[in-house]
Amino acid sequence: MLQTSLEFLKREFFKYYYENISRLVPPEPIRSREFGFFLEKGKGMFRHKCFNSLRDFHEFILNEIPLDIYVSAANYEDPCNRDMSEKKLVNAELFFDIDAESVAAVSEEESAWICQKCNQYGIGLRDGCPSCGAPTELVRLVSEKQLNVALRETEKLIHVLREDFGIAPENMRVFYSGNRGYHVHVNQEDFLNVTGEGRREIIDYLLIQGLDEKELLNFLKRGVSIGGVSLKGVKRRVYMRVLEKAGSVEKLKTSKRETVLKMLEGIVEELKVRIDPVVTIDMHRLMRMPESINSSSGMVKRRIRLEDLPSFKPLEEAIAFGDEETCLKVKIAPRFRLGGRTFGPFKDEEVELPAYAAVYIVCKGLGEYAGR
Template identity: 30%
Template sequence: MNNISFIHDKFAEFYKENASMIKPPSNISKREFGFFTFKENVVIRHKSFLNVEDLRNYVKQLVPSHAYYSAAYYEMPEESMEKKGWLGADLYFDIDADHIPTKCRKIHDTWTCKKCGFQGRGVAPNECPICGGKGFEERKWPCEICLESAKYEAMKLLDFLIDDFGFSPHEIQVSFSGHRGYHIHVENEKIRELDSSARKEIVDYITGTGLDPAYHGLQGTPHGRRVTSGPDMDEPGWRGRIARGTHEFLLSATKEDLEELGLRKKIINEIISRREEILKSWEKEGPWSLIRGAGVEAWKRIIRKAIESQSARIDTVVTTDIHRLIRLPNTLHGKTGWLKIPLSANEIEEFDPLSSAIAFKKGEVTIYVKEAPEFRIGEETFGPYRDIKVELPMAAAIFLLCKDAAEVAD
């Protein structure tokens, strides 16, 4: 039996029993739906459903590898893009480990040169070191560290949405994406009609793009040779973030970190030798005028680091795209066999995707694993494996099959 038909059959079984869990979006009849199929590997778009029962039955029959709905509301969702009649769209954020440079990627992500088959780890290079080929098959692995860092970014994003943008937690729906990240969905009448350029401003706010610290309290002498004051840690919005990020950075910055910013030697020495004083200064007006030789430009360089750590790494394209398709909650992800799981904003900290998103809880199957790093499903840890035949619980087996890291053994 080949992998695809095995996975398809398991997905079919799952939907037969659990299609009723599929959580429909609000205003279902105004949304566009889209699906990927297993066998023909085609995209079905511009579908619409009048009610949730029709949607669930359709999924049960089609057994898609991926199921999506539109963030947008349309007058006629089944028409072509130009004729749909856009009515508005919810505000969406996608946080994916792809956008976070975690160190573990060097361990678990692999690439294979399509030309010569040479393999390497981490992010694929521009050119294959063996044959000079430029096309690669990349395999990204959802490991615990990646998932944790995605969660951390999601929590930072929630702070922006609640504290700065003033959304109430019950307008915000958080979901585990079913693969390597989180989706955050804001549904609120008032934001529906925001156009793409307004959403871009929201994105820039959250990523700190175009931020000038001079507008957030960093003040200097006329020629900027000396800084006279800066923001405090307990202030709201970006002012507080700049201060807290600067505090964190200066607390642990090594000489190399500071050199990387292109700071002058004298400033670097000041920062390192007076760390205690800097730390204490936050109790009063901060270190802004404390470091000799550090003018507005030098501080702006340091603050760049603060912005980097305090901003949330979101996929900028998803939020600004007002026609985006979003994975349907409580459906299976074809690259993992895990579920996209909705949760509330205050549950995220305790949430464990590797337990909660598991769909296949019954049975075992023997598979032949080509290569897989260590991974956890629920309470159990598996692997690492290489060229080995193993009997695994269904969830672990489906995961490896979906990742194309294994084959069903006869």
């Protein structure tokens, strides 16, 4: 990224934070949280930072204009201590991450490849450069289709958290990550102290790992209807789905054991909530700060009210910047939708785009700022 592009981003980010600083409210108590920032492109994370007040936090952001802002899921006695064990963990929110990338594949027409060695590029997914053979850098745009699948997973997660785990809706906050995923933060008193081991159990529950299939199989093979078994939780959900899919209890009774087992496995795949396990286990994890800009896309980590979830449109509702025309030199860009409009495809051209789309292209590394 050229210096002029970086300055352009910093100007735009400043405008966003200047206008929206009051939306950036870290979870209380702010004094017990650790903060982390990416301040410069390509530099490591500046972490172990803490703030005494909301005002200090806001001042820091407006002075530094970080590229990315993070806050710990955990409360600590001494959040700025550089030694993780010396921070003295008090408790931690449950934090779930659903990554669109791992729930659905990105399509060719939403990706581009760039060869840094011989400066070739094109649309599509290519691992090796066609002219020099060097490994390429792949740029995947934010895909509406992928995000839709991830949103369905998020709804599944919320359903299980409510129905099975008894998490009250007011203790659950759902976010679009600003790039390729969704986050769910759970801040419910009795779950704050669940240890890493306990969190692993919650993950296994959501991913349906370690399920005792024999018991279910025996029920199924004996032809017990759902009214006849006292199943609850995920087992019940699996059982009901098998019965539904098979059509009738009788059919199952006459099917081969392997056939039923296969069906069971298929249904586990269908019903599991595809969260990223690593994120939830790690109590020291830093979470992207709500309402802050995600510098991989220039969109905002946006809170979504539960009732708005089914109709949420990430590529329209998470836009952070205005639509002033901005001049860009675009290397390569597949056709993309953003802010309700469609742009591109572009190749080696100078184009005028609204600021939000220009930021997006620059953040994705597909073009450079060329003046307003």
